[in-house]
Amino acid sequence: MLESLTPRLPDLRGRLAADAPLKDYTWFRVGGPAEVLYSPADEADLAYFLKALPADVPATNIGLGSNLLVRDGGIEGVVIRLGRGFGEIKVEDGHRLRVGTAVPDVKVARAAADAGIAGLSFYRGIPGSVGGALRMNGGAHGRETCEVLVEARAVDRRGDIHVLPVADFHYRYRHCGAPDDYIFTEALFQGEPGDPVNILAEMDGIAAYREEVQPIKSRTGGSTFKNPPGNKSWQLIDAAGCRGLAVGDAKVSELHCNFLINEGNATAADIETLGETVRARVKETSGIELEWEIKRLGKEA
Incomplete structure (x- = not known):
């Protein structure tokens, strides 16, 4: 795809890379590659690129990867990641x-x-x-x-x-x-x-609270599930007996059980399977169906 795109973009100032590993850009540190990764120089460069991009080529935008699970097969088409120009x-x-x-x-x-x-x-x-x-x-x-x-x-x-x-x-x-x-x-x-x-004192209090109750030093994607109306996801997960539950190296955090963590060599499939297992157990015990807050993108390996 990179070879077919390049002739269309003679004035592109941003960077294009083929088969770029996306696990380097997600906090879980898992996932397959982007077919093409594009880092635009600025807004004008991004607009120029999108005007030239064929309509049948998928375009996916990602950010810092803190709330993102890229599946092990990677993402087809172009993945756009904004950088210094933004x-x-x-x-x-x-x-x-x-x-x-x-x-x-x-x-x-x-x-x-x-x-x-x-x-x-x-x-x-x-x-x-x-x-x-x-x-x-x-x-x-x-x-x-x-x-x-x-x-x-x-x-x-x-x-x-x-x-x-x-x-x-x-x-x-x-x-x-x-x-x-x-x-x-x-x-x-x-x-x-x-x-x-x-x-600044208010910010320090927020930072201290996060460090006390969330596994911020682990490979995690932040809050995994949205809070259902009138409920807290972590309480439903805990009541379903899922605190500490693991699939491979993917684990439900024992500090805050609405966080999934990668303890070392988890795959994206491990993390997603664990999340779906948690959803099933919560549904069974409470009748409530948790909705993913983490964005899951790409194809399975």
Whole structure:
């Protein structure tokens, strides 16, 4: 595929790589390769690429890989991963922050604190990038992206650029209603006046809490399942007797049982099988069907 794409893209400034291993880009450290991996130089380069990409070639966008399980057979077509060209942070008037979507959420919180902008500290507790937070209405500690987002820029599959106000995202819990083919490139967040010392103290508290109750030093994909209405997934999993359950080197964390961890040599199939086993046991014991929060992409080996 790389050989067929290259002649179409004489002015491409980004990088293309064939058979790129995606396990290097996921926090689980599992998964097969991308048929072609594309790292755009900036938004204009991304738009140029998508305009030239044949309509029958699948295009998949990934972020920091913190909430992602790539199956062992890899991903067909082109995988797009935004990098340095989408990493700018600008402080704007009115206690606003304009941020590229490759920026890690923790850096959003820190930049806001440094600028005396309150209301964005919860991003200290989200282990991903801005693009992922936009796509999933990422949230933590009682707040969600929909509460602080003003607007975002995106490039669609045809290479057209859009600016979406927050209302156009049709947000609800861990759900975004923006078109699936939109690749977000920039977000504008609204905060409020705050004291940097107090904001940093709040962030420290969030970080300490995460370290105490979540296996953040393990190879994990974060929260595995969405919380069903009126319930907590970890409580349902615990009640079903799944704390510490393992398939190969994939294991339900004993610290927080809504986290699956790779203890060393787990495959993506091990992790997905473990997750489906947990779902089945929770369904059997509670009648509740857990919904995956982790995104699962690609084909089986």
